[in-house]
Amino acid sequence: MIADSTGRDAGRRARPARATRRAGAWTHDGDIDPLTRMCRFGAEALMKTVDRYRLTFTHPGPDARMVTDEVVVERTSAHGPGGHPVYSDPTGILRAEISPAGEVRMLASGAYQSPINPAAEPLS
Known part of the structure; x- marks a missing residue:
């Protein structure tokens, strides 16, 4: 042997x-x-998976001030390319794969999109 x-x-x-x-x-x-x-x-x-997240997008506004937009997304039955759950807003346009560690990967849901990565906050 x-x-x-x-x-x-x-x-x-x-x-x-x-x-x-x-x-x-x-x-x-x-x-x-x-x-x-x-x-x-x-x-x-x-x-433990979270059912809803608040995504906070920060970007420069028209007068060089920072603008903040918030969107609440809910878990769908889909999984993203990294194997984590996909979350979507009620319209289905905004889709994000969010890991249990809170890492966000924005997923394009249509042509000509170049989404930026937001901050994610779990909601209960």
């Missing part, structure tokens, strides 16, 4: 990791660290 640096048989193929649901909780089968490599749905099951 030839062992690798982890002490396992180097000739044996590693079993692929997969997430399974047992008794309402997500568990992992395989040789992965569940804290750093969770599947998207398993990570959401462990984190």
Whole structure:
């Protein structure tokens, strides 16, 4: 037997990791660290998600003063490119992917948009 640096048989193929649901909780089968490599749905099951955020946009106004706009967005059933929930305003024009850490990624919902990233505040 030839062992690798982890002490396992180097000739044996590693079993692929997969997430399974047992008794309402997500568990992992395989040789992965569940804290750093969770599947998207398993990570959401462990984190408390916020249903509404207030997004605050700050931009220069016509007379060089800063103007602040606030929009309340609600969670949708969609997930963004980063795997986090997508939030939308009632019109559906403003869409943002917001991570549990509060990082905001604005998503274009139509042509000719160049959205800026706002500050996000969770609402209860």
